[in-house]
Amino acid sequence: MKHYIYIILIGLAFSSCKKFLDVQPESDVTKEDLFKTEEGFKEALNGVYNLNAEKSLYGENLTFGNLDIMAQNYDFTDANPRKVQSFLYEDQFLISKNDEIWASAYKAIGNINSILEAVEKNKGVLFDKNYELIKGEALTLRAYLHFDLLRMFAPSFVSKPNAVAIPYVTIVSIKSTPFSTTTEVLNKIIADLTEAKQLLKVADPILSAGYIVGYPDKTYPDDFPEAMKSTETSSNSLFLQNRRHRMNYYTVCGELARVYLYKGDMVNSLANAKEVIDSGKFPWTKQQDFFSSNSQQRDKVFYPEIITGWYVPQSQELLNRLFSNDNPSNAPTITQKEFIYEKGSVGAEDWRFRQWFRDVPVNNSPGRSLVQKYTWNGTPQRNMHPTVAPAMRLSEMYYIAAEATFDTDPVKATAYVDSVRFHRGIGVALPKTIAKPDFIRKLVEEARKEFYGESQIFYMYKRLNRDVINTNGMVYPASDEIFVFPLPLDELAYRN
Numbered sequence: 001m002k003h004y005i006y007i008i009l010i011g012l013a014f015s016s017c018k019k020f021l022d023v024q025p026e027s028d029v030t031k032e033d034l035f036k037t038e039e040g041f042k043e044a045l046n047g048v049y050n051l052n053a054e055k056s057l058y059g060e061n062l063t064f065g066n067l068d069i070m071a072q073n074y075d076f077t078d079a080n081p082r083k084v085q086s087f088l089y090e091d092q093f094l095i096s097k098n099d100e101i102w103a104s105a106y107k108a109i110g111n112i113n114s115i116l117e118a119v120e121k122n123k124g125v126l127f128d129k130n131y132e133l134i135k136g137e138a139l140t141l142r143a144y145l146h147f148d149l150l151r152m153f154a155p156s157f158v159s160k161p162n163a164v165a166i167p168y169v170t171i172v173s174i175k176s177t178p179f180s181t182t183t184e185v186l187n188k189i190i191a192d193l194t195e196a197k198q199l200l201k202v203a204d205p206i207l208s209a210g211y212i213v214g215y216p217d218k219t220y221p222d223d224f225p226e227a228m229k230s231t232e233t234s235s236n237s238l239f240l241q242n243r244r245h246r247m248n249y250y251t252v253c254g255e256l257a258r259v260y261l262y263k264g265d266m267v268n269s270l271a272n273a274k275e276v277i278d279s280g281k282f283p284w285t286k287q288q289d290f291f292s293s294n295s296q297q298r299d300k301v302f303y304p305e306i307i308t309g310w311y312v313p314q315s316q317e318l319l320n321r322l323f324s325n326d327n328p329s330n331a332p333t334i335t336q337k338e339f340i341y342e343k344g345s346v347g348a349e350d351w352r353f354r355q356w357f358r359d360v361p362v363n364n365s366p367g368r369s370l371v372q373k374y375t376w377n378g379t380p381q382r383n384m385h386p387t388v389a390p391a392m393r394l395s396e397m398y399y400i401a402a403e404a405t406f407d408t409d410p411v412k413a414t415a416y417v418d419s420v421r422f423h424r425g426i427g428v429a430l431p432k433t434i435a436k437p438d439f440i441r442k443l444v445e446e447a448r449k450e451f452y453g454e455s456q457i458f459y460m461y462k463r464l465n466r467d468v469i470n471t472n473g474m475v476y477p478a479s480d481e482i483f484v485f486p487l488p489l490d491e492l493a494y495r496n
Contacts, residue, residue: 035118038126042134052141058310063310067152070458072085072468112138142192143196150166153165153485155483159483206248212231215385218384244307245311257276269400270401285423287351311386326370337359341353354425357372398419401416
């Protein structure tokens, strides 16, 4: 019987590494050969990013796929997505998808653990702070993947903190890793991230004052200051470019903010969220960039605000098929879209409402609203930023800071939310005397608008134990029945 936790790569081959450097024929690259040189370590780490960017993980399933469907963001007639919307976990379609996520994530974790094992043995081949950079990124990736697995396949901390959750795999071995509880997994994630933060603090180029976040292909006016232009691709080393397409120092801060919030530790969650906010590293997207009349110079994903995004150029065709072609898979009704974005009140001027959708009215039916968030120019045109699947945003740090602050300073908490609203075209502030239940409701509503097509809102529903309401008003009561994905059958069989 095959057990997914055994996918820890004893005979490591890193199939995706060959896209970066041609060291020797792929079939001959052994783990020992790969880690004899600094370039081999870089290849191995790049290979992990490639694995994460595949459709089985963040290239579709964990960003554009089922989690966003479960959040009731779309209206379907096809059977399979309607099964997903209805949380029919026993259906073969969902079983296959969830098994794919589990197996792919643990495969990536296995690769990461091989890197972490070798980075200590062969530390001498790494120079110019690359030991700290490679180990810090690898630890962050390991924590990031485990946290998402926890948020899918285990009860939440608020629900059952001591429930058996998932294995936290840290070694390369043919032996299976025992399952840890939800609390134990969170503590291990925090330990990995804390170590990564210390490593990246001394090594990550993104911390340099000269590292300017922005657009790699933006056409600037002649009088635009050079000091304000993006420097993200200016390093002579490809490995040090585009730090926001990797696990960088601020990713660690943001992930710690997420994890501490999940655990109910508001003090540490707020401290890490504020470290990102107060850095000033990630500027709010300018209105003229979001609404540019030149489609090549239009930024619909708020690219400067992305702390980390998975680089997914291969997903352009997929994104068109899912969202924006004439008959896409995932589309809300016009009425549904108008409800989510509060067209009847504050939403009419919302930038996202105005730019992210194209309405297609149909006689005697609700009509569909086609998602334009990920539309892309064809060759030879170039957009001013790469194709990315957003993994973490500046706005999320404001939402986390707001939630973590409310009990001690509700006025400041509402100001955090208002900051995001203002930079999305909403000029109406939240009431300063708002009660906490109403504040949380508004926070969830705002996050749903912001994370549309990114899958983060499902995790928020689960963490806050909120009912999920479908497009027809049917309520799925908050419970482990809808929030906990079943483990793969092989894992259950082995466990029993």
